[in-house]
Amino acid sequence: MPELPEVETVVRTLRNHILHEKIHHVQVFWERTVYESETFIQDLTNQHIQDITRRGKYLIFTLDKGFMSVHLRMEGRFYMTPLDEAPKKHTHVVFYLKDQKLEFNDTRKFGRIKYCTEDPVILLTQLGLEPFDECLNPAYLRLKAKNRSIPIKTFLLDQSVIAGIGNIYADEICFLCHLSPLKKVKTLTLKQWQELIDNVRMVLSDAILAGGTTVRSYTSSLGVTGRFQNTLNVYGRASLACVSCTTPLKSIKIGQRTSVYCPACQKG
Template sequence: MPELPEVENVIRSLVKKVSGKIIINIEIVTPNIIYNRMEFKDLVISKTIVTLLRRGKYIIIKLSEGNLLIHLRMTGKLLYNGEVNKHTHLRFKFLDGDYLIYNDVRKFGRVSYLNNDELEVYLNTKVGLEPGLMVFDEFKDKLMKKTGAIKKNLLDQTVIAGIGNIYADEILFASGIHPLFETKNLLESDLENLYNNIREILEEATIAGGSTIRDYVNGEGAAGAYQDTHKVYGKSGKECISCGCKLEKIKVAGRTSVFCPICQRIR
């Protein structure tokens, strides 16, 4: 958390508000949040925000020169004119008096300044296929190079970018595939189901404003609604909506995974 739909909603809620704003000061409360903290202020102050973009779970704030690359990890939040509190680690002040704050209860998130070349190299090496843009053949090629459990490979950001624990469970349920199913044994029909469900579920969740499980909100402080549509995530012990059987949970790649033992039978 947050995953692709939540990050996309943070960007959509902020892009019109902050584009064109000139950063005149930055209050740094928690320097550890920033990767290149020594020169950060020198690099960022006086730059104008051009636009906001997303790659996988990353937020890219394009500046008049260079970029801010932000990963929210577990509990990071970017809030426009948001409430400053004990979890506020950064505050970007704009020339017109407005501001953007970075709050993070668990402090796992990171903010970096990268020039255009550094950003391109970083994204090309660390961030996999973009679900909304990938075509079936590149999805298949990239995924089938991987070994081990399909759930682990769906969570691997260098394969497909943007899927975390919530959407991996929902995608696997929709595709009728057990989380521990060996990726190399996937049939062509499994791959087609996965490809379609990845794109559809992430798109539907994005339109619904993302999922708010604990405290996710967008850049204006609004919660998402897709949690009401979840079929398996967080529902261990409840009845499967498809067959009525009890949903079970196991650990895969260190993450709790909920699945239906009938609809997602190991073949």
Template sequence: MPELPEVEVTRMGIAPFVEGQIITRILVHQRQMRWPIPEQVHLAEGQTVLSVTRRAKYLFINTAVGALMLHLGMSGKMRVVDKALERKKHDHVEIELASGKKLVLNDARRFGSCLWQQAGGEPLTLLQKLGPEPLTDEFDSQRLFTLSRNRQMPIKAFIMDNAVVVGVGNIYANESLFKSGIDPRRAAGKVSKKRYERLTQNIKLVLASAIEQGGTTLRDFAQADGSPGYFAQQLHVYGRTHEPCDVCQTPIRNKVIGQRNTFFCIKCQK
């Protein structure tokens, strides 16, 4: 599943081709995505794209009258191609531009979405309870410590709660907890303020590093197959069940927490 770094890399990749361009036509080939694609998305036709922004895992193609709000779901990807290029299987939305390019949303499993956010209107329900972005000053250790008091849920589930902080998906939650030496099974309310300081710093470092590494895919973004994939990264625990820990050689363990596979070292993480 694309996590925050992959979505941010997607934003960085499409922005140079989309910003400042006029949307000439939007072709919706499959309306039944995670939520039905509303007719209002066609309000963007004839509008100039002012910016491409991201909130959590949502991408916004912003115009004066509103924004197309796109989500990649579990298998979605976006690419910029020539408008004349033949449509591929699972290309569900094509956003044609005056430049002769088009922005394509491809999603084999159809868990992604394309919604409309009216300019000046009430934010869509999906956006109303989101916590701060992890790479901003709004997200700090004091917030984590305060919200965690008396919480019995595992620390891993706590930092993956979008109401606490957005975008700390499964891969990066595992890696951040390992770097911080915190057992993912520990109750959130039992983690000290000092350890939350370390965890906050590592969440920021892990996500920023992943985004930086993902930037290497951008040179191919305008090709027919140019959507960024999962970039090479050094994973210390994620997906490494029974492999030796990089630090102490203890076999990495795997446990399901909050319906997600969780990887950790019982010696390094307390």
């Protein structure tokens, strides 16, 4: 499910359910999901979940003696299930808590979980600014975009510039900015960067309020029954009529990722 609003939704849901709980036992069914799998289980056992936060698309669990970072990648998700219930299909890691268990479930096995003793905020310094960080301003983006010929779509997906935007919201942001996703970033004006920041924040905060976007229908998966898909303007609407001008939306590939936009509205 993984863009910032979906991760934020999962973090909020988990905070409401398992904060301060003790991890009594851990099971790993697919070794490659966890880093340092030899010590992962013993590292986590008997630690308490003191806090759960988000940085970009990463979830960060603060434990007694260290931190656990989780990246959901394409389809990673969490389930909270009764202790006596068998793990679901595609569950690769199980955390046994007091009265329930937390399952990390990932159909495509792309998600990764890592335990470290140092604050991963330091380890994640390669990530750019959070969208709602007040340091995010037109001057910052213009500097990052200086002399660069990459498309705005690619720039928005670059986690070292702004952390948390993925393929859905990048397309939506370009649409709201009336900018072609192919627009070269070095050509944007300060005014356009400000509009972009405004739209980044608007789209992401609206999506968080809606509980994120659920593209496929997942059954009872934790915190991903989003409703934002109902308000998408371009993502997934290739060849359908533009909501603004009825021109058929166009679909192209930018950096190996599908990009949908209105050739009439997004000429900037």
